[in-house]
Amino acid sequence: MKRLAPYLLILPGGLWLLIFLVVPMVFMASVSTQEGDIINGFVQTFDFSVYGDALTRYQTQFLRSVGYGLVGTVVSIAMAYPVAYWIAFRGGSRKSTYLLLVLLPFFVSFVLRTVSWKFLLADDGLLLSPLKSMGLVAQDFHVLQTTVAVIGGLVYNYLPFMILPIYVALERIDPRVVEAAQDLYAARSQAFTKVVLPLSLPGVFAGVLMTFVPMTADYVNAGILGGPSNTMIGNIIQTEYLVNTDYPTAAALSFTLMAVMLVGIFAYARALGTENVLEAAAR
Amino acid sequence: MTEIQAGSAEEGAAVAAPSSPRVPAIELSGVVKEYLAQGEVVQAVKGVTLSIAGGEFFSLLGPSGCGKTTTMRMIAGFEDPSRGTVRLHGQDVTGVPPNRRDVNMVFQSYALFPHMNVWENVAFGLRRRKVAEADIRRRVGEMLEIVDLTGREKRRPREMSGGQQQRVALARALVNNPRALLLDEPLGALDLKLRQAMQIELKRIQREVGITFVYVTHDQSEALTMSDRIAVMNDGLVEQLAAPREIYERPATAFVAGFIGTSNLLDGTVEESTGGRAVLRAGYEGRILVEGGTHAVGDHVAVTVRPEKITISAEEPEGDVSAVRGTVSEVVYLGLYNSYAVRLADGAEITVFQQNALDSTSTAERGEAVWLSWQPRHSYVIGS
Incomplete structure (x- = not known):
């Protein structure tokens, strides 16, 4: 009984993942190599050409998604690091209040917040109409339906996922270690680059995992804030699945996206010298 | 180097x-x-x-x-x-x-x-x-x-x-x-x-x-x-x-x-003061001798004495030493030495360490009335 206890404890979570993650994935993998349509039904043909066709057809959206994900991640690091640093080292007794503020947007629905951005940034919206009436920006100037709006939305929605892991990593740094660096003739900037930054990299790494993956796969921001030239691969998958009911193509695109991101992440982990991705993410 | x-x-x-x-x-x-x-x-x-x-x-x-x-x-x-x-x-x-x-x-x-x-x-x-x-x-x-x-x-x-x-x-x-x-x-x-x-x-x-x-x-x-x-x-x-x-x-x-080691704090009033030596009396039987310094008769003086400088004896010691009378309230055996707590008539408790030498004669039991004595140079006057 005692030896079984650990297995019994992981049973609920394990079953949950098996039923709701593994089974659907196997099912979708099978769908991706089927042929047919929704009216006449689908037949398994093990034809893998759908992968090549889908990739060729939606190459642009694929590259755009990875590009948006990369830019969004870099912008997030640049914005999140100072915030996390400030809370960790200057937050004092109000640290938890500041963390709550960072998490506050999660109390409002993701879609609702993105839609409110649409009102805010619309051509005659709260931000642009006063600027236009004051003549500060051109009448035909617009923010919506641009790359900037989509990446801005992505960064806004996933920023807390970058701030929190960096904060946790910084918070765990013993201030005495920073003092030791200064005592050993490091100027403030050197104490940061030689000690604080390297010690916080696991947090940055975890933050990148937690933002790059969902940003690249996101379709809400491109759908609400972007225009036809901002379509991401998530939007394509959604359209293929729900509008065109071309299940094999949608499934093939999903698996390709997953493969691309897994390969990318492992390459990134290798390049950063982190032996174990999961360990780094857990720290 | x-x-x-x-x-x-x-x-x-x-x-x-x-x-x-x-x-x-x-x-x-x-x-x-x-x-x-x-x-x-x-x-x-x-x-x-x-x-x-x-x-x-x-x-x-x-x-x-x-x-x-x-x-x-x-x-x-x-x-x-x-x-x-x-x-x-x-x-x-x-x-x-x-x-x-x-x-x-x-x-x-x-x-x-x-x-x-x-x-x-x-x-x-x-x-x-x-x-x-x-x-x-x-x-x-x-x-x-x-x-x-x-x-x-x-x-x-x-x-x-x-x-x-x-x-x-x-x-x-x-x-x-x-x-x-x-x-x-x-x-x-x-x-x-x-x-x-x-x-x-x-x-x-x-x-x-x-x-x-x-x-x-x-x-x-x-x-x-x-x-x-x-x-x-x-x-x-x-x-x-x-x-x-x-x-x-x-x-x-x-x-x-x-703070440094164990120390006994005693105080008394100067009764005699001659030739750089003062005799203090307090609310218990005995006297404390202090060397050096100038103390006027009637001054209130505090001294410290280290526990290992004090000797326990049953009889009142002879000669030029500080000697005070008290009752043993606690004896703790610590291997190398015994630690005694001796209560004086005014309620002060004095700690005494006596080394456990082979021929140790200065052993006292709990409740026993004893004399504590030490050399005048071991009374250190404490600044106020």
């Missing part, structure tokens, strides 16, 4: 002054440190003036919150004094940041860089000062030899024992050949045996490198064993600054007497 000391010439980045034996290594004058805590000004250090000679092993000793660590942090440059000046080798460094001070610190929890191996940790300071790579290799190698860590260069701090981490911290500071090494309770995290071994080790290293050590501790036995001189601090002030023997044998204040 001449090779290591020769290294200081190339380290122009830090504040350095020509060293002269007459200029103290460290000089604090009228140093005050005030904090603002919940809208109130709190003085952590209330005016410390002291000077530490080059090559000295100097201890700042006191209970937690006495200001010893703050004093050390002002020498290191982590805190700026609210008033007063800090001088290193004659040069005023008040307000100079820690990275530009030629002193290094060994932190209480070692504060080793967890992402660097032993070698990188020790080389950190030399790298920041842009010492040539060949010199770094030589000096780090030599220093690891001194602290007996040769062959462990590639280890990470978390893969090492507490004692080894301690030696890495020591090497990391000493390799820079600083004007002074500041040690903040460096042995606090080690177990007793290792601590005693490290005390001897520290003393050996200090003799070997000839660098001024400033040692912060709350452990009186540690301070007594290792130091050339000790500053006993209490409530932000230095109570006594003297050599260990002097501190122990002649505590200047009641606080020092109580």
Whole structure:
């Protein structure tokens, strides 16, 4: 009984993942190599050409998604690091209040917040109409339906996922270690680059995992804030699945996206010298 | 160790002054440190003036919150004094940041860089000062030899024992050949045996490198064993600054007497005072003899007596000794010696240590009425 206890404890979570993650994935993998349509039904043909066709057809959206994900991640690091640093080292007794503020947007629905951005940034919206009436920006100037709006939305929605892991990593740094660096003739900037930054990299790494993956796969921001030239691969998958009911193509695109991101992440982990991705993410 | 000391010439980045034996290594004058805590000004250090000679092993000793660590942090440059000046080798460094001070610190929890191996940790300071790579290799190698860590260069701090981490911290500071090494309770995290071994080790290293050590501790036995001189601090002030023997044998204040070892505090009124000797009487049978000083008849005087200086006897002792009468209230057998608690008529309790010698005749039982006696020179008058 005692030896079984650990297995019994992981049973609920394990079953949950098996039923709701593994089974659907196997099912979708099978769908991706089927042929047919929704009216006449689908037949398994093990034809893998759908992968090549889908990739060729939606190459642009694929590259755009990875590009948006990369830019969004870099912008997030640049914005999140100072915030996390400030809370960790200057937050004092109000640290938890500041963390709550960072998490506050999660109390409002993701879609609702993105839609409110649409009102805010619309051509005659709260931000642009006063600027236009004051003549500060051109009448035909617009923010919506641009790359900037989509990446801005992505960064806004996933920023807390970058701030929190960096904060946790910084918070765990013993201030005495920073003092030791200064005592050993490091100027403030050197104490940061030689000690604080390297010690916080696991947090940055975890933050990148937690933002790059969902940003690249996101379709809400491109759908609400972007225009036809901002379509991401998530939007394509959604359209293929729900509008065109071309299940094999949608499934093939999903698996390709997953493969691309897994390969990318492992390459990134290798390049950063982190032996174990999961360990780094857990720290 | 001449090779290591020769290294200081190339380290122009830090504040350095020509060293002269007459200029103290460290000089604090009228140093005050005030904090603002919940809208109130709190003085952590209330005016410390002291000077530490080059090559000295100097201890700042006191209970937690006495200001010893703050004093050390002002020498290191982590805190700026609210008033007063800090001088290193004659040069005023008040307000100079820690990275530009030629002193290094060994932190209480070692504060080793967890992402660097032993070698990188020790080389950190030399790298920041842009010492040539060949010199770094030589000096780090030599220093690891001194602290007996040769062959462990590639280890990470978390893969090492507490004692080894301690030696890495020591090497990391000493390799820079600083004007002074500041040690903040460096042995606090080690177990007793290792601590005693490290005390001897520290003393050996200090003799070997000839660098001024400033040692912060709350452990009186540690301070007594290792130091050339000790500053006993209490409530932000230095109570006594003297050599260990002097501190122990002649505590200047009641606080020092109580903090260092076990001590008995007695007081009485001067009854006679002739030829540099006074006789005190108090609310119990007997007399206390005090040597030296001038005490007028009727003065109230407090003295301390160390427990091991007192003899217990059943009969009133003869001769020129202090002798007081009391009742044994407790006897504790401690192997090497017995510890007696003897209650005097006025309620004061006196601790007495009697060594368990083979022919020990001076044994007393609980409840027994006894005489306690000691030589006049063992009564130390405490400043008020």
